[in-house]
Amino acid sequence: MQNLLEDKCFESLLSRAMLSHDLPNNPSRNLPRRSFIQLMTLTGILNGLTSRRAYSESSIGRPAPVINGIPYVSLQSWAAFNHMDLRSPKNGEKSADLTARWGRATFLIDSRSASINGVNIWLSHSVRDDGGRVLIAERDMRTVLQPILLPKPPARPRRIRTITLDAGHGGKDPGFMLGARSEKNYTLSLAQDLGEMLLAAGFRVILTRNSDTYPELEDRPSIARRAGSDLFISLHYNCAASSPDANGVEVYCSTPLGTSSTNGGGPKQLPEPSNRFDDQSILLAYEAQKSIVRTLQLNDRGVRRAGFVVLNKAPMPGILIEGGFMSNRDDARKIFDRSHRKQMARAIVDAVFAYKRHAERGLPPQ
Ligand SMILES: [Zn+2]
Numbered sequence: 001m002q003n004l005l006e007d008k009c010f011e012s013l014l015s016r017a018m019l020s021h022d023l024p025n026n027p028s029r030n031l032p033r034r035s036f037i038q039l040m041t042l043t044g045i046l047n048g049l050t051s052r053r054a055y056s057e058s059s060i061g062r063p064a065p066v067i068n069g070i071p072y073v074s075l076q077s078w079a080a081f082n083h084m085d086l087r088s089p090k091n092g093e094k095s096a097d098l099t100a101r102w103g104r105a106t107f108l109i110d111s112r113s114a115s116i117n118g119v120n121i122w123l124s125h126s127v128r129d130d131g132g133r134v135l136i137a138e139r140d141m142r143t144v145l146q147p148i149l150l151p152k153p154p155a156r157p158r159r160i161r162t163i164t165l166d167a168g169h170g171g172k173d174p175g176f177m178l179g180a181r182s183e184k185n186y187t188l189s190l191a192q193d194l195g196e197m198l199l200a201a202g203f204r205v206i207l208t209r210n211s212d213t214y215p216e217l218e219d220r221p222s223i224a225r226r227a228g229s230d231l232f233i234s235l236h237y238n239c240a241a242s243s244p245d246a247n248g249v250e251v252y253c254s255t256p257l258g259t260s261s262t263n264g265g266g267p268k269q270l271p272e273p274s275n276r277f278d279d280q281s282i283l284l285a286y287e288a289q290k291s292i293v294r295t296l297q298l299n300d301r302g303v304r305r306a307g308f309v310v311l312n313k314a315p316m317p318g319i320l321i322e323g324g325f326m327s328n329r330d331d332a333r334k335i336f337d338r339s340h341r342k343q344m345a346r347a348i349v350d351a352v353f354a355y356k357r358h359a360e361r362g363l364p365p366q
Contacts, residue, residue: 120302153362164224171214232318248299
């Protein structure tokens, strides 16, 4: 965990402070038996998604345990309710594995660190082992597991067309500095390369800045809103001057109400415009983290939550990518290499397409 007080980049930010509808109209008519069975299987999956009831401990007649004032639910019960398998820890094991229809999650006991399909995700509260019964905070079940492992098919498929890219810092605010090198220059270069790729892929692209200027933090999500953007992506590089070994990628989304930011602070009390899109934002964050760490083979520091102004005020799904540590020798060498930045831009484009498949067609994440 990085030390925020020595992280100029964070200081700067904080201080300014469906499925496919291709089915035939009458699916049971004139179909060969094998196709009919396949169709019934698909229909079962459809039903499992579209008619899913919200889970609560009371819905299966069990009391919700409360630990240190935090309501927990049984992961076994939640898994069974959603037709998933949970391999509980045995003989002092410190992890539990969950297998879903299109995914797998691993939880470390007494830890906030979890992974979904090999992508690290930070929970708000530690997972507990209550004598073989695995407990997860109800908030984490609702704001992390459900949106990623059981995303609701969009009621109205939303076309992903316009994307706002926010190059961190700029102008009077250099961000992190390493000698003569300023973070603001590399975030702008990444945003411009990413913008060109998204344009070439058919998206409409808005840049909050396209030169060495400093739009106020509140103005950046406003630019996205005025442009009718469907996604907001803020680009930064990280720094931990006192921990030169710290390295890797983090993707942030806005902190949901009632949960705490990954890097500390109490539970969020007041809603922000971003909170209407929490489920979509964590799905986008998951896709971005997955695509970047797999493609570029960078250290996976996990999907995280934070109350950054640019995320809080974005009235659309939004993420903030910290694409490596300028304070780490190996990461810095890559950050300063344009071909590496272009690889990262391509990985982000892939993540946008993965998210778009879900938002527009309801296909589950993988
Ligand atoms: Zn920054």
